[in-house]
Amino acid sequence: MSNIESLVEKIKDKFPxxxxxxxxxxxxxxxxxxxxxxxxxxxxxxxxxEYGFNFLSDLCGVDYMGRExxxxxxxxxxxxxxxxxxxxxxxxxxxxxTIPSIVSIWRTANWHERECYDLxxxxxxDHPDLRRILTPDGFKDHxxxxxxxxxxxxxxxxx
Amino acid sequence: xxxxSEMRTETITLNMGxxxxxxxxxxxVILEMEGEVITKATPVMGYLHRGIEKIAENKTYHQFITLTxxxxxxxxxxxxxxxxxxxxxxxxLEIPLRAQYIRVMLSEITRIQxxxxxxGTHALDIGAMSxxxxxxxxxxxxxxxxxxxxxxxxxxxxxxxxxxAGDLPDGFLExxxxxxxxxxxxxxxxxxLLTENIIWLERTKGVGVISAEEGIELGLSGPCLRxxxxxxxxxxxxxxxxxxxxxxxxxxxxxxxxYDRYLVRMEEMRQSNRIVKQVLDKLPSGExxxxxxxxxxxxxxxxxxxxESLIIHxxxxxxxxxxxxxxxxxxxxxxxxxxxxxVVSDGSNKPYRIKIRTPSFVNMESLSTMTEGRMMAxxxxxxxxxxxxxxxIDR
Numbered sequence: 001m002s003n004i005e006s007l008v009e010k011i012k013d014k015f016p017x018x019x020x021x022x023x024x025x026x027x028x029x030x031x032x033x034x035x036x037x038x039x040x041x042x043x044x045x046x047x048x049x050e051y052g053f054n055f056l057s058d059l060c061g062v063d064y065m066g067r068e069x070x071x072x073x074x075x076x077x078x079x080x081x082x083x084x085x086x087x088x089x090x091x092x093x094x095x096x097x098t099i100p101s102i103v104s105i106w107r108t109a110n111w112h113e114r115e116c117y118d119l120x121x122x123x124x125x126d127h128p129d130l131r132r133i134l135t136p137d138g139f140k141d142h143x144x145x146x147x148x149x150x151x152x153x154x155x156x157x158x159x
Numbered sequence: 160x161x162x163x164s165e166m167r168t169e170t171i172t173l174n175m176g177x178x179x180x181x182x183x184x185x186x187x188v189i190l191e192m193e194g195e196v197i198t199k200a201t202p203v204m205g206y207l208h209r210g211i212e213k214i215a216e217n218k219t220y221h222q223f224i225t226l227t228x229x230x231x232x233x234x235x236x237x238x239x240x241x242x243x244x245x246x247x248x249x250x251x252l253e254i255p256l257r258a259q260y261i262r263v264m265l266s267e268i269t270r271i272q273x274x275x276x277x278x279g280t281h282a283l284d285i286g287a288m289s290x291x292x293x294x295x296x297x298x299x300x301x302x303x304x305x306x307x308x309x310x311x312x313x314x315x316x317x318x319x320x321x322x323x324a325g326d327l328p329d330g331f332l333e334x335x336x337x338x339x340x341x342x343x344x345x346x347x348x349x350x351x352l353l354t355e356n357i358i359w360l361e362r363t364k365g366v367g368v369i370s371a372e373e374g375i376e377l378g379l380s381g382p383c384l385r386x387x388x389x390x391x392x393x394x395x396x397x398x399x400x401x402x403x404x405x406x407x408x409x410x411x412x413x414x415x416x417x418y419d420r421y422l423v424r425m426e427e428m429r430q431s432n433r434i435v436k437q438v439l440d441k442l443p444s445g446e447x448x449x450x451x452x453x454x455x456x457x458x459x460x461x462x463x464x465x466x467e468s469l470i471i472h473x474x475x476x477x478x479x480x481x482x483x484x485x486x487x488x489x490x491x492x493x494x495x496x497x498x499x500x501x502v503v504s505d506g507s508n509k510p511y512r513i514k515i516r517t518p519s520f521v522n523m524e525s526l527s528t529m530t531e532g533r534m535m536a537x538x539x540x541x542x543x544x545x546x547x548x549x550x551x552i553d554r
Contacts, residue, residue, distance in 0.1 A: 025485045026248050054375055057490065058499055060514035076488050076501065076516070080375070080389070083396045087488065108378030111524050119212075134205040134553060143213055144512075150217055 004029060004084045007051060015041055020091075030087040035099055038090055042105050045077060045086070053077040053086065056102075059112035061120040065146035069093040071122060075102075092122065101127040119144035170198065173535075177206050181284040181539045184549030188526070188538065195534050200527045207553035215513040219479030220246050220320060223510065228314035230517060230551040234273040235305075236265045237493045238551075239318035244399060245489035245500040246320050249482050250454060255446040258322040259401045264335070264438040265308070265317065266400075266491075267431040271342070272301040273494035273546075274424050274431075278349060281421075281543035285362045290352055297345055300338050307331050321455040322448030336439055342432050346425060353421070363417040367529040367541035370415060377528065378521040381496025382423045383545055387415035393492040400491075405437045417544035424546075454480050479508040495519055495546055517551035 008029050012019050018037030023030045033041050045053045058076040075088040090099060101124035102109045113124040114133040121142035124130055132139060141148055176187040185206035191199040211230065215223050227242045228235040240262055247254065275298045279291035302312045307328050309315025317324050353359045369379070371387040384391060392409045394402040410426035412419025448455045456475045461468035484506035490499030496518025505511040522545050529541045 026251065026487055028487065030486075056378060057497060058488070058501060058514065058516040060501060062503060062512045062514075074501065074514075076499070080391050080396075085397075085488070087486075106378070107376045108521060108524060111520065132205075134208045136205065143210060148213075150213065 003082070004086065007084075008086075011041070011045075014044070028085065028087060030089060032089045032091065035090050035092070039100050039102065039105070042075075042088070042102055045088075046105055052079040052081045055080055056106035056108050056112075057085070059102075059109055059116065061116040061122050061144070063120060063144065063146045071097065071120065073099055073116065073122060097121060098123045098125050100125055101130075103127060118142070121145065168194065175538065177203075181542060183280065183542065183547055186542070186547070186549055186552075188542075190535070190538070192535065195536075197530050197533055197535060197538065200530050200538070202523055202526055204523075204549070204552050207549050209554065211554045212513055212515065215510055217509065219508050220482060220510060221475075221479055223513070224319065225314070225316045228316055230515065230554065231273075231493065231495065231498075231519065231548045232313055232550050233276050233548055234269045234494045235314055235316075236262075236269040236318065237491060237498065239316060240266055240400065241489060241491045241493070241498045242500050242502075243318050243320050244491065245487050245502045246482065247449075248487040248489055249485055249502060249504055250320070250451075251483075252321055252449045252451060252454065254322060254400075254449055256401065257443050257445045258447045258449075260404075260438050260442050261323060261327065261447065262318060262400050263402060263405070264435050264442075265305075267434045267438075268301055268304060268335070268338075270431045270494045271428050271435075272298055272305075274428050275301070277424065277494075277543075277546045278421075281546070282353060282359075284539050284543045285359070287353065287356070287359065290349055293345070293349060293352075297338075297342065304331065304334055304338070307334070319448075319455075321451060322446075326447050332439060332442070335435060339432055339436050339439070343429060346428055350425060354425075360418065362536075362540055363421060363544070365414070365416050365418075366533065366537045367417045367420075367544055368415050369525055369529050373528060374415065374525065377525045379496070379525050380521065381492065381494070381518050382420055382427060383496065383522050383525070385409065386412040386420035386423050388413050393490060393497060397490075399489070404441070405434045407431075407434050417540050420544045420546075481506060481508050482510075490516065493518055495548065495551075496522055498551075515551075515554060517554065519545075519547040519549075520552045520554075523547055523552060 018034050018041055021032040045051045055078040057078045060074050062072045064070055069091040071092040073090045077086045101113055113127055116122050117130055118132040118134055119142055171192050173190040173192055175190055177185040187203040189201040190197050211226050224239060227238040230238050275294040279294035282290040305315055306312050309317040371389050374384045374387045388411050390409050390411050395409055407430045410423045412423050456472050457468040462472045482504040484504055486503045488499055488501045490497050498518055499516035501514040502510055503512040530538050
């Protein structure tokens with residue numbers, strides 16, 4: 001069953017300049033990829049039949065406040081044919097919170113990226129419709145950031 | 160003559176919801192209409208956003224279980240299961256077989272229950288009133304069973320990290336057996352009302368069509384994707400909680416329309432019933448909690464008679480337990496599709512981040528594709544046939 005292990009090794013060989021780190025925890029593989037090479041690696045993972053990651057299960061952001069780089073975008077890929085999963089990550093610093101959108105690869109990323117923008121303030125370049133999705137339009141902050149308080153009131157800005 | 164030449168058509172924008180009975184909650188859809196035809200449908204949600212993921216970061220691992228029930232409130236046990244599996248993966252816990260089987264049994268009864276609600280309300284939306292009266296009769300039975308194990312009709316929070324809140328009460332298995340014996344004939348009954356009903360056929364056949372390729376691109380999962388003919392079910396593809404010990408089929412459709420989704424769910428209820436019956440036959444005796452005193456609270460009688468147990472219990476209830484640093488993603492086949500929990504632990508007693516991949520949220524993305532170019536009345540059919548739950552869309 002360590003098929004995915006050999007596949008991860010192959011990605012490392014194919015994109016030596018793009019991969020920053022590979023971690024295996026509880027049999028799940030996580031690959032940290034550089035932002036510049038994100039689209040290229042993802043296209044490969046989707047289109048190469050051996051990998052066949054045709055399904056984007058999930059996309060989300062994580063705020064590691066106090067760490068540098070502060071933010072992370074996490075992608076959970078799944079292959080319906082091979083039934084394997086892979087977690088991909090991209091690190092982002094607070095000063096430059098932009099990452100290429102992957103809507104052109106998996107259309108489902110559209111709403112996931114909107115949610116990530118809404119709750120964490122990460123901007124996705126070339127996104128077709130980057131608007132808030134869960135909080136109201138006039139909302140000012142990004143509530144899932146660690147420095148956003150758990151309680152409080154906010155007067156809504158003008159929409 | 161002059162009046163006729165001045166006649167013109169224009170696109171109108173129509174708000175459907177947020178307070179509309181057939182949107183199954185507070186969903187708003189902005190419709191751009193050319194006469195009766197929808198040219199653009201834009202869903203707007205967030206009216207029920209409670210910040211569950213933010214709350215999770217401020218609760219101990221055990222405390223958060225109660226909030227998972229409140230995501231998709233029509234299938235509470237499956238939500239519990241997805242969450243506890245993710246935390247158990249982080250803790251690397253081994254769950255006793257009895258607990259796994261009970262989890263499977265309750266998850267499948269939940270699936271039946273969720274599909275019963277879906278069938279009743281979906282049919283009601285389209286104008287068939289009687290199925291609701293029958294499906295809610297059976298749903299009442301399932302709620303009685305849930306009340307027996309969890310003490311409440313909804314939001315039971317019965318699954319715990321490491322196992323279950325308690326063993327099954329006396330008389331529960333007999334009640335499940337009676338229900339299982341009855342259900343197939345009841346499903347036949349619903350089918351006589353709908354499956355060949357000409358009005359039902361007219362309203363659902365060819366309505367809300369989506370192709371398999373497009374569905375996968377849009378992240379569609381669960382009965383909606385199986386309705387397009389994709390034979391993908393996480394219970395078979397990546398079995399969890401000993402689903403591989405049971406025999407069942409994965410029903411699929413062909414055309415990806417509302418009618419196929421209806422047929423898939425009807426068959427799924429029968430298959431779930433099959434699984435529950437197998438659990439009844441095979442259910443082993445034994446422990447219902449993992450052997451790990453750092454996570455699982457001591458037995459109630461020990462707490463009452465033994466001071467060490469009392470201290471451990473108090474500690475676990477107030478401080479919780481620490482979870483090794485790391486991250487895990489666990490997904491299960493909920494009644495609506497792939498329900499996944501991504502849990503990040505920083506080594507403390509509270510989750511650092513929880514992201515919930517809810518099937519309704521992702522399935523809703525297909526709503527525009529399914530409805531654009533169709534009539535206004537089809538919108539109601541399609542929302543019903545995707546089977547959304549706003550509790551888990553907005554979180």
